[in-house]
Amino acid sequence: MKKKKIGIKRFRLNLKKEQKKRILLVLFCVMALVVLVIPAVFLNSIFGYLPVIVALLMVAASYGYLQVLKRSLSYDELSDLSNCQRGTSVDFTVKLKNKSPLIFTRLKPSFYISDLFGADDTVTEEVITLAPFEERNFSFSVRFDHIGSYSAGLKKIQIFDLLGLFSHTIENKNDYQVNVKPKIFDVASLKISNSALTESEKMIVPTVIDGSDYAGVREYVWGDPIKTIHWKLSARTETYMTKQFESYGTVGLSIILDFYSPSYDRETLMSIFDSIVEIGLSVADYAKETGLEYELVYNSRHGEKKKFSAGYITDLMELIGDMPKISVAEKGERKALDLLREEGNARYSHGNIAFCSANITEEMTNVLLELKNRKKNPILFAIVPDSMRDEERDKFLRPLRILDNAKIVFYILSSAKELGGGEKI
Structure with a gap:
C-alpha cells in the first residue's frame, strides 16, 4: 500500500516537474529571442538579423526532424497478460524499432495498470534513446496486488525533437485485459x-401462548432481543423468559x-x-x-x-x-x-x-x-x-x-x- 502511494506521488511530482520545465522553456525562448533581436536593432542591417534567421531555421529543421521521426517508429507488445494470481508480478515487454537512419535522441514510453474502479493506479515512465535502425526490447514488471479484471500495458510513447521544443505523442489504443485470481x-x-x-430442539419446551408463531420458551440470555421476551410468562415466573422460534435448518x-x-x-x-x-x-x-x-x-x-x-x-x-x-x-x-x-x-x-x-x-x-x-x-x-x-x-x-x-x-x-x-x- 505504501509503495503504491509513493508511486502515485512520484507520478504527480513528475507531472509538476514537466509543467515547470515547459514554463522555463517558454521563458528561455522569449529571452533568447530578445537577445537575438538586439544585434538587428543596433546594426540596423541584414547582417543583424542573421542570428534570428539561423535560430528560426534551426527550430524549423528540428520540427521537420520530429515529423520524420514520428513516422519511423514502430512498436509491438510481446507480453501475454491474461491470468495471474493476486500478489504476483508479471513481466511486460514492448519491442521498439527505429526504421529510419535518424537518431531518436529522446523517447518516453509510459506504462500503466488500472485499479478496480477503472482509473490509472500506477504509471511508470522511462526515457530512452534509439540509434538508426535499432531494435530494443523494453521490459518492466507489473505487480497485481488486488483481485479483479484490469487493463494494463503500454499507455503512450512520447517523441521529442532535437532541441526539445516539440513533442509528438503516440497513444496506444490496445489494452491487455488481466484477470487477477484470489488466493485461497x-x-x-x-x-x-x-x-x-x-441440541436446541432438546431445549425447546413446546407451548402455545397467545397464538404467536413460536415453538417454545426458555430463560432469557444476555444479548437476546428484548422484543422476543415473553412478558406475561416472565411476570408469572419472576424471571425473564424469551420466546424460541421454530427452525427448519x-x-x-x-x-x-x-x-x-x-x-x-x-x-x-x-x-x-x-x-x-x-x-x-x-x-x-x-x-x-x-x-x-x-x-x-x-x-x-x-x-x-x-x-x-x-x-x-x-x-x-x-x-x-x-x-x-x-x-x-x-x-x-x-x-x-x-x-x-x-x-x-x-x-x-x-x-x-x-x-x-x-x-x-x-x-x-x-x-x-x-x-x-x-x-x-x-x-x-x-x-x-x-x-x-x-x-x-x-x-x-x-x-x-x-x-x-x-x-x-x-x-x-x-x-x-x-x-x-x-x-x-
Whole structure:
C-alpha cells in the first residue's frame, strides 16, 4: 500500500516537474529571442538579423526532424497478460524499432495498470534513446496486488525533437485485459455447529401462548432481543423468559458477502474487497474439505440476489466478475443486512451462517442476535484495515462486545491470510 502511494506521488511530482520545465522553456525562448533581436536593432542591417534567421531555421529543421521521426517508429507488445494470481508480478515487454537512419535522441514510453474502479493506479515512465535502425526490447514488471479484471500495458510513447521544443505523442489504443485470481487460504479452525439443531430442539419446551408463531420458551440470555421476551410468562415466573422460534435448518454453511464498507481511500477499499472475497472462498473451501454443504450468497453488481452452491462454482473469474465493486455504505444502507436476515429466517436455511463484512454497526449485531435466538449459529468475519488507529479501532469494534455475551463467534481480520492456516497451494 505504501509503495503504491509513493508511486502515485512520484507520478504527480513528475507531472509538476514537466509543467515547470515547459514554463522555463517558454521563458528561455522569449529571452533568447530578445537577445537575438538586439544585434538587428543596433546594426540596423541584414547582417543583424542573421542570428534570428539561423535560430528560426534551426527550430524549423528540428520540427521537420520530429515529423520524420514520428513516422519511423514502430512498436509491438510481446507480453501475454491474461491470468495471474493476486500478489504476483508479471513481466511486460514492448519491442521498439527505429526504421529510419535518424537518431531518436529522446523517447518516453509510459506504462500503466488500472485499479478496480477503472482509473490509472500506477504509471511508470522511462526515457530512452534509439540509434538508426535499432531494435530494443523494453521490459518492466507489473505487480497485481488486488483481485479483479484490469487493463494494463503500454499507455503512450512520447517523441521529442532535437532541441526539445516539440513533442509528438503516440497513444496506444490496445489494452491487455488481466484477470487477477484470489488466493485461497487454509482455515486453521472454524467453530461450526454440527449438532446445533439437535441440541436446541432438546431445549425447546413446546407451548402455545397467545397464538404467536413460536415453538417454545426458555430463560432469557444476555444479548437476546428484548422484543422476543415473553412478558406475561416472565411476570408469572419472576424471571425473564424469551420466546424460541421454530427452525427448519440443515447442518450446512451459508457464507454471506457484504460489499459495503465505511469510507476509506481507494487502496484500502480494494484491500477490503480482496479480504471479503478471499475469506468467503477460503471458508467455502474449508466447508468442502470437511464435507459440509455450503453456499455463497451475495447481491450481484446488478442488485440481484445470487446463491452459488457447492459444485456450481466452475469459473472463479466469472463469479468474481458477477460480484459488485466494493462501495461506501451510505447512512441507513441495509442491503447486506436484509440479505443476512432473509437467509437466516428462511425456513430451510443452513444452520451455520457466516457473514463477511467490513461495515460493523449496532444494527448488524442485532441481526446476528436475532439469528442466534432462532437457533442458528452465526459466525462473523469482521474486516478491519491495519491502517486504523488504536482508539479509532476500539470505537469501531465497540458494537461487537455484545456478541461475546451472547456467545456468538466472531473473527477480527485485516486479510484472509490471518485465518491461521497459511496460503493453500
